[in-house]
Amino acid sequence: DAEITQSPRHKITETGRQVTLACHQTWNHNNMFWYRQDLGHGLRLIHYSYGVQDTNKGEVSDGYSVSRSNTEDLPLTLESAASSQTSVYFCASSESTGLSGYTFGSGTRLTVV
Amino acid sequence: QKEVEQDPGPLSVPEGAIVSLNCTYSNSAFQYFMWYRQYSRKGPELLMYTYSSGNKEDGRFTAQVDKSSKYISLFIRDSQPSDSATYLCAMSAQGGSEKLVFGKGTKLTVNP
16 A cells, blocks of 8 residues: 655654755656644745755754755754754655645654753 | 635534534535545544535435525434534535535534
8 A cells, every 4th residue: 555654653853964854756746745743833844845856945944955856755854953853743744636635654752952 | 716615513412303503605606516424543534525516415415505595405314423523515516526625524413
């Protein structure tokens, strides 16, 4: 069965370290998205991609970067982790056409200490 | 004004009750409307999808869109404890596969 997986599920890191969160999907979806979810803010878009070599900034992109070298993966990198980046991160993917909505991963809970 | 407003609740109802969840929005270009359900410590999952105005029914769930009022609703009939979750509305101007704008979510608890 097709799926979207995120790793790790939980991570604790120190302020200033570079951290990469992985997202891998086997749906063959062109569109991929990264959101963070915080109490009181809901889901906020960090970065998104509509295909290989395409990346775009979302509403809260400062301090984050992504790259898309193939269809399956969209890793999210925190260049220098800050305590304000403690959050739950969700990756999602969708078809480029049609009324399919998003398929979400199970999330990565990141704590920056 | 936020693009999408959703009452965060929490909402607590007895089993068997009819539940009404709502979102308002400000962007008149939105045409695609979705409801996602999120269980604790899980990713959101697509529950209902509607295009433009009107109603859509799926089992105990009914989604309504009133574009003239910029108001969408999700009704749950005969609510069950398994419906306890956070419900997020989401919408887009260009299609459900494009960049979505989410409400903050309403936390629902159905008590047995």
